[in-house]
Amino acid sequence: MLIYFSEPALNVPVSLCLIVAGLALLQYRSPRPCQPFWMGWGLLFAALVVLLPLGSGYALLLWLFLLSLAGFALALQQGLRAVSKKKRKRQREARLGTTVSDVRLPRLLAMLLVTFVLSLVGLAALALWLPVETGDRALFAVLVWPMLWSVALIYLYCSRQPRRAWVISLFWLLAGSALSVVGWLV
Amino acid sequence: MKQQVQKALYSLHSWSGLATGLLIYVLSLSGVVALFHGELGPWQRGSEPAPPATLAGVDAVLARQGSLPEDVTVLLPTDDRPWAIVEMGHESGDVLHVDAATGQPLADPGHAILDLVVRLHTDLLLPAPFGRYLVGFLGVVMLLLVISGIFLHRKFLREFFVLRLRRSSRLRWTDLHKSVGLWALPFHFIMSFTGAVLGMLGFILLLAGLIAYKGDIDAAQSAMFPVPAEASGETANMLPLDTLTRLAIERIPGMSPEVVTLHHYGDRLAEVTVYGNVAGKLVYFPAVALAGHSGETLEVIDWSEQSWVRQTYALVTPLHYGSFGGLLVKALYTLLGAGSCLLVISGLRIWLARPLVDAARRPRLVWWLMEGVISGLPFALVGLLLAGRVYPDLNLSAAMTLCGFLGLWFLAFIWTTVRPRGVAGRELVLGTGILLVSLALGGWLFASPWGGPWLNTVRALALLIGLMCLWGAGKARRAA
Numbered sequence: 001m002l003i004y005f006s007e008p009a010l011n012v013p014v015s016l017c018l019i020v021a022g023l024a025l026l027q028y029r030s031p032r033p034c035q036p037f038w039m040g041w042g043l044l045f046a047a048l049v050v051l052l053p054l055g056s057g058y059a060l061l062l063w064l065f066l067l068s069l070a071g072f073a074l075a076l077q078q079g080l081r082a083v084s085k086k087k088r089k090r091q092r093e094a095r096l097g098t099t100v101s102d103v104r105l106p107r108l109l110a111m112l113l114v115t116f117v118l119s120l121v122g123l124a125a126l127a128l129w130l131p132v133e134t135g136d137r138a139l140f141a142v143l144v145w146p147m148l149w150s151v152a153l154i155y156l157y158c159s160r161q162p163r164r165a166w167v168i169s170l171f172w173l174l175a176g177s178a179l180s181v182v183g184w185l186v
Numbered sequence: 187m188k189q190q191v192q193k194a195l196y197s198l199h200s201w202s203g204l205a206t207g208l209l210i211y212v213l214s215l216s217g218v219v220a221l222f223h224g225e226l227g228p229w230q231r232g233s234e235p236a237p238p239a240t241l242a243g244v245d246a247v248l249a250r251q252g253s254l255p256e257d258v259t260v261l262l263p264t265d266d267r268p269w270a271i272v273e274m275g276h277e278s279g280d281v282l283h284v285d286a287a288t289g290q291p292l293a294d295p296g297h298a299i300l301d302l303v304v305r306l307h308t309d310l311l312l313p314a315p316f317g318r319y320l321v322g323f324l325g326v327v328m329l330l331l332v333i334s335g336i337f338l339h340r341k342f343l344r345e346f347f348v349l350r351l352r353r354s355s356r357l358r359w360t361d362l363h364k365s366v367g368l369w370a371l372p373f374h375f376i377m378s379f380t381g382a383v384l385g386m387l388g389f390i391l392l393l394a395g396l397i398a399y400k401g402d403i404d405a406a407q408s409a410m411f412p413v414p415a416e417a418s419g420e421t422a423n424m425l426p427l428d429t430l431t432r433l434a435i436e437r438i439p440g441m442s443p444e445v446v447t448l449h450h451y452g453d454r455l456a457e458v459t460v461y462g463n464v465a466g467k468l469v470y471f472p473a474v475a476l477a478g479h480s481g482e483t484l485e486v487i488d489w490s491e492q493s494w495v496r497q498t499y500a501l502v503t504p505l506h507y508g509s510f511g512g513l514l515v516k517a518l519y520t521l522l523g524a525g526s527c528l529l530v531i532s533g534l535r536i537w538l539a540r541p542l543v544d545a546a547r548r549p550r551l552v553w554w555l556m557e558g559v560i561s562g563l564p565f566a567l568v569g570l571l572l573a574g575r576v577y578p579d580l581n582l583s584a585a586m587t588l589c590g591f592l593g594l595w596f597l598a599f600i601w602t603t604v605r606p607r608g609v610a611g612r613e614l615v616l617g618t619g620i621l622l623v624s625l626a627l628g629g630w631l632f633a634s635p636w637g638g639p640w641l642n643t644v645r646a647l648a649l650l651i652g653l654m655c656l657w658g659a660g661k662a663r664r665a666a
Contacts, residue, residue: 012514057468057501058511064372065518072369072525108201123390127398135409136495138398142391143498146382150330154337158194184400 011050015063018047019070027078111156118169119149121176128183192338199334203533204552206327208559209310211530213324213381215563216307218523221508221516222644224266226300229629229644230574237263241427243289244270247282248424248451250289256417258448260427262286266640298587299574303567311588315388322385328378335367356539363532366525373522374529380506412485414449414457414475422454422479433481434460434474438488441472454479459487468510470503513643520647531560553607554599561614562598564655568621569594575625608662616659622652 022043025036044067051059126141152169159165219226244260254274261271263286270286283292302311309317350361367374383390395406407413431443441462449457456478461471469490476483489500504510508519534556538549570591574582582590602610626649629641 055466055468058466061468061505062511062515062518065522068370068373068525069518069521072365075365075369120393123394124397127394128400132495133493134398135406136493138391138394138406138410139499140495141394141398142383142387143495143502145390145394146326146329146379146386149326150333153330154195154198154334157198158191158334158337160188160191180397184397 011054012062012066015047015050016066016070018043018050019063019067020074022047023067023071023074027074108157111153114169114173115149115152115156118152118173118176119145121173121180122148122152124180125176125183128180195334195338199331199338200533200537202327202334203331203530204537206324207530207534208555209324210328211527211560212310212563213307213321214523214526214530216303216567217377218520218527219567220304220307221519221523222647223300223304224264225640225643226303226571227266227297228638228640230299230571230578232575232578232641235268237265237268238285238287241270241286241431243285243287244272245424245426246289247272247284248448254448254451256450258451260446260448262431262443262446264444298582298584299570301584302570302587302591318385318388320385322382322387322389325378325380325382325385328374329382332371332374332378336371339364339368356536359532359535359539363529363536366529366532370522370525370529373519374526376505377523377526380502383502384506412475412487414459415455417450417453418455420454421452422456424451424456424458424478425481427458429481430458430476430478431460433476433483434462437474437483437486438462438464438472440464440467441474445471448478451478457484463509466511468504469497469500527560531556534560550607554602557602557607557611557614558595558599561611561618562595562602565598565614565618565621566591566594568618568625572621572625575629612659612662615655615662619652619655619659622648622655626652 022040025040025043028036028040047066048059048063051063053059054062123141123145126144127137130137130140132140156162156165156169241262248254248258251274259273261267261273263270268286269292270284272282272284274280274282281294283294284290285292305311305317308321310320311317312320350357391410395410396403399406399409427446431446434443435441441460441464443460443462445461447459447461449459451458457475458478459473459475461473464472467490469488472486472488472490474483475485475487489496508515534552538553538556570587573590598614601614604610605613626645629645
């Protein structure tokens with residue numbers, strides 16, 4: 001049996017303490033950086049283990065969310081401190097001022113449309129060809145579809161070679177359509 | 187990664203964020219408020235009696251009806267709604283609010299304000315199904331923002347603890363944006379992904395089902411939603427709902443029944459399906475189908491016990507609504523949801539604070555929209571909730587509530603027009619804070635001083651957020 005406190009509500013505060021300690025170790029500057037690094041990760045892992053008796057799925061989510069909050073709180077605390085002590089050397093400001101203004105609306109809309117159709121074709125191909133039970137194929141396609149659309153759009157928009165990206169996208173569009181038609185007819 | 191790709195990623199991230207940021211803010215903020223739908227109900231009514239321990243009254247109501255339609259849905263009493271709702275159709279006259287113990291009809295206490303908050307989150311108050319699809323599309327855009335953000339900040343391990351709060355305005359907002367985005371990444375990813383799936387579900391599940399079953403709608407439907415048996419035509423005595431819900435709990439231990447559907451109630455082949463939540467279990471509404479006259483178990487529908495695809499699919503709804511873990515999970519969702527709002531605000535502030543060759547060309551429209559939405563929406567929402575609490579007997583219709591809400595929001599926009607830039611937003615935050623604090627203190631001082639857990643949860647939250655608003659407004663004033 002994993003670590004289990006007699007009062008289940010204790011698991012959450014204990015885990016939170018372990019997370020805070022783990023994060024503090026992870027950002028600790030030591031002459032031998034390996035030790036705090038592994039100890040930090042060890043404590044973070046222990047925090048997850050402490051939550052496991054509450055149910056694995058629930059524990060993982062709770063751990064992720066507690067980690068998010070504790071991490072941000074620690075960053076906030078350090079941010080407030082760092083200014084007064086000037087511990088950190090000045091970092092180069094992010095290149096956010098160089099706002100890119102070459103967004104062409106028709107091109108963006110065309111990409112949105114093409115990637116939307118591409119994602120639907122992908123959905124159809126998955127719903128017809130995935131090697132699982134028929135109902136599960138449909139559900140899996142539903143789950144994958146938003147990722148397909150967003151990843152396809154990022155690829156098409158951000159590719160270093162736009163023409164090649166268009167050709168590859170159109171190829172997948174045609175290939176997916178062909179697969180879907182074949183799958184439907186078989 | 188090459189400079190050109192980085193530049194394109196930044197362009198995609200910033201422009202899609204700029205185009206949809208305010209709508210995502212509306213969804214995030216209304217989602218946080220809608221999370222407390224259960225708690226806000228008793229708070230608005232000003233009382234929270236415990237739900238009755240028996241459903242005998244619902245049996246009596248069903249017996250009283252001469253002829254029942256083929257399908258009847260009963261929403262069982264819960265801690266935040268201590269009466270039952272019997273739905274026998276879609277018209278307003280077909281919905282009965284009844285005392286679950288005695289069967290005595292109750293007046294509909296009205297829930298237009300809470301419904302509006304929920305509809306703002308699920309449909310952006312637009313007509314169905316377009317509003318829902320737009321929300322789904324915004325989920326996809328949010329997913330796009332999350333993924334492009336990950337690629338943009340691929341050296342994120344270095345940026346986790348970089349938060350320079352007392353430097354230039356742009357640097358402060360940039361660090362805040364990165365920090366909130368990176369730390370709360372799992373939450374943002376889960377919300378955007380599940381939001382996209384839930385928003386587009388009506389269209390995309392139908393499409394995927396039709397394709398997978400090659401156009402056979404009946405086969406698709408029966409695979410997703412088991413079709414109950416037809417009526418035999420012979421009448422039979424039905425078991426009491428208390429017995430049927432107890433049998434369901436025996437089949438799924440730990441389940442707290444919330445909804446019962448009755449199919450051909452009163453017939454020998456009547457089917458009663460009991461749906462409920464299991465605390466701490468990440469699955470959407472497991473159910474037990476029982477024979478109405480014998481209590482024999484016909485089917486146990488628990489997707490967490492089925493294939494991995496169904497298990498994953500069953501996670502989507504509880505993950506999005508945070509309905510699996512009580513007040514602790516709600517508190518976490520609230521804080522992380524506030525992080526989503528902060529992400530939008532900081533993103534827009536970075537864009538507004540960018541260096542321009544001609545400072546006079548700073549976009550006034552974006553600033554005005556930002557102040558009107560970011561400061562005006564909480565003001566309108568809190569004002570509406572307070573009005574509903576102070577005048578509970580008004581029982582406004584949905585249309586009147588919508589007009590009141592939009593009117594308040596419009597007033598906030600007018601305020602941002604007449605007041606100087608920056609000042610209006612601060613004053614609206616101050617107004618929201620004052621409303622929230624008076625809402626909490628007024629409840630404790632004048633309504634029911636001790637209240638119960640639901641009332642006190644809402645009041646404590648209102649006080650906390652109100653004080654934060656007052657602090658934020660004061661700090662912004664000093665900074666100005």
